[in-house]
Amino acid sequence: MESMRDKLLILAQNLWWTWRPEVRAIFHELDEDSYTRVHRNPVAVLKELDEAQVDERIRETDLPSRIDRARRQLTEYLNPVTTWGLIRAGALKSRPVAYFSAEFGLHECIPIYSGGLGILAGDHLKGASDLDVPLVGVGLLYREGYVHQVLDKEYWQQDVMEPFYVKDLPLNMVKDAGGKPLRVGVELPGRIVYLRIQMAEVGRVKLLLLDTNDPDNDSLDQQVAARLYGGDQRTRIQQELLLGVGGMRALRCLGITPGALHLNEGHSAFAILEWARQKMEICGMDPRKALREVAGSTVFTTHTPVEAGHDKFPPSLAEDHLRTLAEGMGLDLQEVLGLGRTHPHDATEPFMPTVMALRHSRRANGVSALHGAVAREMWQVLWPGRKPEEVPIGHVTNGVHLSTWLAPEVNDIYTARLSPNWKEAMAHPSTWTPIEFIDPGEIWEIRQILKARTIRFARSQVARMRERLELPPLDPPPLDPEALTIGFARRFVPYKRPDLLFTDLDRLAALLNNPKGPVNLIFAGRAHPADREGKALIQQVARLADDPRFNRHIVFLEGHNIHVGRQLYQGVDAWLNTPRRPMEACGTSGMKAVMNGALHISVLDGWWAEAYDGENGFAIGNGEVHVNPEIQHGRDAENLFRLLEDAVVPLYYSRDEDGVPRNWMRHVKRSIRTMAWRCNADRMVMDYVRELYLPAALVSACQMPSP
Secondary structure, three states: OOOHHHHHHHHHHEHHHHHOHHHHHHHHHHOHHHHHHOOOOHHHHHHOOOHHHHHHHHOOOOHHHHHHHHHHHHHHHHOOOOOHHHHHOHHHOOOOEEEEEOOOOOOOOOOOOOOHHHHHHHHHHHHHHHHOOOEEEEEEOOOOOOOEEEEOOOOOEEEEOOOOOHHHOOOEEOEOOOOOEOEEEEEEOOEEEEEEEEEEEEOOEEEEEEEOOOOOOOHHHHHOOOOOOOOOHHHHHHHHHHHHHHHHHHHHHOOOOOOEEEEEOHHHOHHHHHHHHHHHHHHOOOHHHHHHHHHHOEEEEOOOOOHHHOOOEOHHHHHHHHHHHHHHHOOOHHHHHHOOOOOOOOOOOOEOHHHHHHHOOOEEEEOOHHHHHHHHHHOHHHOOOOOHHHOOEEEOOOOEOHHHHOOHHHHHHHHHHOOOOOOOOOOOHHHHHHHHHOOHHHHHHHHHHHHHHHHHHHHHHHHHHHHHOOOOOOOOOOOOOOOEEEEEEOOOOHHHOOOHHHHOHHHHHHHHOOOOOOEEEEEEOOOOOOOHHHHHHHHHHHHHHOOOOOOOOEEEEOOOOHHHHHHHHHHOOEEEEOOOOOOOOOOOHHHHHHHOOOEEEEEOOOOHHHHOOOOOOEEEOOOOOOOOHHHHHHHHHHHHHHHHHHHHHHHHHOOOOOOOOHHHHHHHHHHHHHHOOOOEHHHHHHHHHHHHHHHHHHHHHHOOOOO
């Protein structure tokens, strides 16, 4: 018979708890201090408590019944009677999708992500789990994670390592029949690096994380994949080889034969070469035929709308690292290098994994309709003689995992007011029709509760930062709790233009401090450790937040991660997105805010270009782009100021006799009704299954060797 601690351990070991707030609440109540100290990681909480301590904590509470209920719900979730995937994706059951990504953002306690790419990958796995789509994730276990952001007294971003302990994570080492860690080897110049396989349970989906911490590796090789995006180009190409080649070998070692290979950005492109080599070994194919067949079963998703953002490895570096792979495939080294060159026979060109992935995937896609068009234009050079519209790159617009990002109070409204099975039918527009019949005052009250929570969180973050920097506390505290509160949280990089409103500081001060309609701005986000321009933007925002004209209404929150983002998405009134069109591939942060009842204020770029209908949010400009970036910047700044002054602020502060801004809430309800069905991860994964995975798996099945 399972004890309470046994049940809690079972719950903690499956990352299903990350999108079940009622389960997270159990661990929080079990040991609030410890829970906070270990960054909301229940495995670490339970390691600190023995059976007697657990029994003592829950003796006089309602936790036993809640634990039993959660344990039963997890069992039912893992053993469904029928699911969308069982009916629609059964062809993938014996040959699942292998989903490769350099980073996965599943929860803040597993810091192996840096930003949007990883968050998207985490949401993709969770969406596949909810739908029961046969899929296995493959990534690297970065034992030092990604850099943690703190600001110094000059408000300059410092990149520090924040240690975490793998033994305290919800991971299990994969072992062989003799109980020894299962491992695979990958050839790097002059040696073999061994990778152990750590497995995470993400609901119904498995995630394999490759770990270089093997005693047969020397100390340098144990560190080669210790840090996400760490080191120089040599480290980068070695990490990508470990991910792509090691990932395919790990799948084979576990007896998993992919029906389709999905590469989330070019970091994992070397999986193509290893899969082709395996086909040669298993099926006796010649290398070129093997590459063609792998291409037929490969899906490649590109996220970066500028060529400079894609890896480029110098010829000599690529030669050193691809020589063994070329020999294993029986191909000339220069021929293999040509697979990743824009002009295959130009030996002076760098090797680009993205180019190889595009050439060797019959199904490639951008992550929004506009981004698909941008990608076709950018990569037309790989298909000489074709017009941009004929380039074989489509699009699947990203979506977000609603259960991960929804505030519990909003989830309760949806559960009470939509159909009982709304989570199973969230990708259907009709599911969201009942939103129109909810009393605006009911949603408004919930929104005020959430905003108060977000402001308390932001104030506490600012207070802690100022105390650490030995700065006096702000008096009065920042952020007017009654003011229209706008959030901006994303990677700080020049093209995202967090400083768009700073073109006229006097006008900004008048906007924020208007006694009849004040406005709060909450900023958060990190810059890449090597990006001084991005760090300078953070410094500019943080200094404004310390200026007496603005410190009542502007704050910058350091240490941006999933937890900080969640607090903002759930409680701001509006979400601001100001990229230089068309450089935002998708921009899913706004989707998360919209699902919680915020309104989106954005340039018509990424997903907003296809979702805005004139009444479900606000558009900055009309989508036209001037050839001179400085002129465009000025126009966008002017358009944003006028939009806020003439439309957004007046709409928010126009109240009825009960204090409810009914016209604002009308836009909120239209926003949810028109976008919730299309901006969720279920719809995204369904699109991948129908349009990409099943066709790719059909090709793969046709290539299976005869028994």
